[in-house]
Amino acid sequence: MASIYDLPDEIVEYILFFVSPYDDLHSCMSVSKQWRKYVKNVVKIRKRNLNKSIANFDVKWNTYEPSEDNRCIGRRYSHAASFLDNSMYIFGGCTCSMTTFNDLWKYDLSKREWIRPLATGTYPSPKACSSLVKYSNKLVLFGGWTYPPSYPLYQSCHLFNELHVYDIQNNHWNVVETSVKPPPMAGHSISVIDNNMIVFGGLAKNEDLVECQKSCDVWKLNLDDWTWIKLVVHGPQTPNARFGQTQVVLNSENILILGGSGGIHVDYSDAWILNWFKENNTWKWIKVEVRGRANQPKNIWGNPGCKVDNKVVFLNRLQTDTIFPLNSSRSHPEYSRENTQASSSSNKQPDLDDNVNGKWGTLRDIAIPLWKPPKEDAEGDMVEDNDSNLQRILPNDKLFRAELNRRKIYYKQRQSEAKRKQNRSKHCLGLYVLDLEHATDDKPYVTWLTPKNFNKGPQETILYTLVEGNSELIMFGGIESDGANIGIVNNPPITNSIHIMSCNIDVI
Numbered sequence: 188m189a190s191i192y193d194l195p196d197e198i199v200e201y202i203l204f205f206v207s208p209y210d211d212l213h214s215c216m217s218v219s220k221q222w223r224k225y226v227k228n229v230v231k232i233r234k235r236n237l238n239k240s241i242a243n244f245d246v247k248w249n250t251y252e253p254s255e256d257n258r259c260i261g262r263r264y265s266h267a268a269s270f271l272d273n274s275m276y277i278f279g280g281c282t283c284s285m286t287t288f289n290d291l292w293k294y295d296l297s298k299r300e301w302i303r304p305l306a307t308g309t310y311p312s313p314k315a316c317s318s319l320v321k322y323s324n325k326l327v328l329f330g331g332w333t334y335p336p337s338y339p340l341y342q343s344c345h346l347f348n349e350l351h352v353y354d355i356q357n358n359h360w361n362v363v364e365t366s367v368k369p370p371p372m373a374g375h376s377i378s379v380i381d382n383n384m385i386v387f388g389g390l391a392k393n394e395d396l397v398e399c400q401k402s403c404d405v406w407k408l409n410l411d412d413w414t415w416i417k418l419v420v421h422g423p424q425t426p427n428a429r430f431g432q433t434q435v436v437l438n439s440e441n442i443l444i445l446g447g448s449g450g451i452h453v454d455y456s457d458a459w460i461l462n463w464f465k466e467n468n469t470w471k472w473i474k475v476e477v478r479g480r481a482n483q484p485k486n487i488w489g490n491p492g493c494k495v496d497n498k499v500v501f502l503n504r505l506q507t508d509t510i511f512p513l514n515s516s517r518s519h520p521e522y523s524r525e526n527t528q529a530s531s532s533s534n535k536q537p538d539l540d541d542n543v544n545g546k547w548g549t550l551r552d553i554a555i556p557l558w559k560p561p562k563e564d565a566e567g568d569m570v571e572d573n574d575s576n577l578q579r580i581l582p583n584d585k586l587f588r589a590e591l592n593r594r595k596i597y598y599k600q601r602q603s604e605a606k607r608k609q610n611r612s613k614h615c616l617g618l619y620v621l622d623l624e625h626a627t628d629d630k631p632y633v634t635w636l637t638p639k640n641f642n643k644g645p646q647e648t649i650l651y652t653l654v655e656g657n658s659e660l661i662m663f664g665g666i667e668s669d670g671a672n673i674g675i676v677n678n679p680p681i682t683n684s685i686h687i688m689s690c691n692i693d694v695i
């Protein structure tokens with residue numbers, strides 16, 4: 188009998204491409220030495236194909252909506268996320284109802300389901316805009332902010348400089364107390380080089396200040412002995428104080444800082460390298476030239492980047508995706524507000540009745556045509572209708588008020604339909620790619636790649652998290668649309684959906 192071992196190697200590897208790249212694919216390595224070879228080759232090809240798909244702006248999106256039947260994480264934004272052991276871990280975040288969380292959730296990427304570990308130990312405070320980074324088999328949580336108490340009034344938000352460590356194996360939270368530590372901060376960026384955690388920028392609150400201040404300080408935490416050091420960084424130029432920037436590791440000596448915000452209407456799109464010269468243990472700032480700015484996203488600080496090989500991936504509104512208003516073919520003088528306002532302002536006639544604007548008098552018998560709704564096609568557009576009903580109704584007629592109510596109801600229905608159509612045509616996220624190939628040259632520069640196609644992603648979202656899994660990127664949470672309606676409680680735009688970006692599988 189024929190078996191799977193009779194198939195060519197290319198066919199077997201192609202079949203393994205459809206296996207989940209987490210526990211399932213790892214289990215296939217235990218079948219035999221030959222299958223172990225297959226899996227290693229599949230992992231290598233999947234990484235290569237993901238990099239190729241990102242460079243070609245041709246990726247595949249899969250959305251996983253939360254199920255009401257299963258236990259699921261709540262909607263949130265400005266949370267912290269990290270990937271470790273085939274799972275994505277989420278901590279904290281906040282909602283539009285003045286609430287911050289201190290819960291820890293685990294998303295099992297093999298089963299595509301949420302799990303809440305009931306950990307022991309000292310739990311962190313509820314907070315958002317904190318940082319969560321992996322080291323060894325642990326998760327290190329630092330900083331963050333929470334809403335001020337409702338009383339007394341006019342208090343600023345509360346910032347933290349707590350340092351917590353979550354031991355995954357023992358499912359336990361540990362708080363680390365140190366004599367020297369950074370000021371309370373939030374919105375900072377973080378990365379790990381060797382056994383050091385590097386923290387840059389953020390909103391900080393020193394002891395002698397009442398309000399939060401933007402920071403450009405750099406702190407280093409030794410992850411073995413848990414000691415903090417404020418670094419002295421040299422250089423002819425230094426980056427401006429900022430928060431919400433993206434920080435990625437280039438190699439064991441260089442960290443790249445991208446974008447950030449300096450406050451209201453002050454968004455940065457520059458790039459800096461934090462260089463560690465290990466021979467004499469000195470740190471230096473290096474300004475990086477940014478090329479291809481015509482292809483960069485409009486907003487970087489609210490949309491985190493994720494490093495994949497030698498590129499940084501950002502998700503932002505597609506610049507070619509525009510919401511168009513209703514065209515003239517959909518307008519109708521009977522219910523168009525613009526036409527009504529224009530005609531009333533330009534061709535305004537004097538009042539013919541003494542009863543207008545609160546004056547006493549009798550309403551004249553001015554006849555109006557018996558109106559009927561205009562004809563529409565299958566898509567709801569107006570079509571020309573010459574078969575009009577010329578029957579006329581006098582204001583003193585009993586049908587007068589019924590006719591006006593008819594029109595009023597029709598106008599409201601049309602307005603609600605127009606709003607629904609507008610909501611369906613919201614902006615989508617698109618792929619923006621920054622090439623880091625020459626970021627460590629003698630004269631470093633990075634380049635925004637020109638999009639080769641406009642592959643639409645999920646609905647436009649900000650303040651989400653984006654982490655790299657096994658040959659795929661996982662996006663979670665955030666505020667849908669542009670966040671302008673964040674205060675709406677009945678229909679909050681905050682989401683708890685998961686969107687996974689992966690490469691397309693070629694057909695043999």
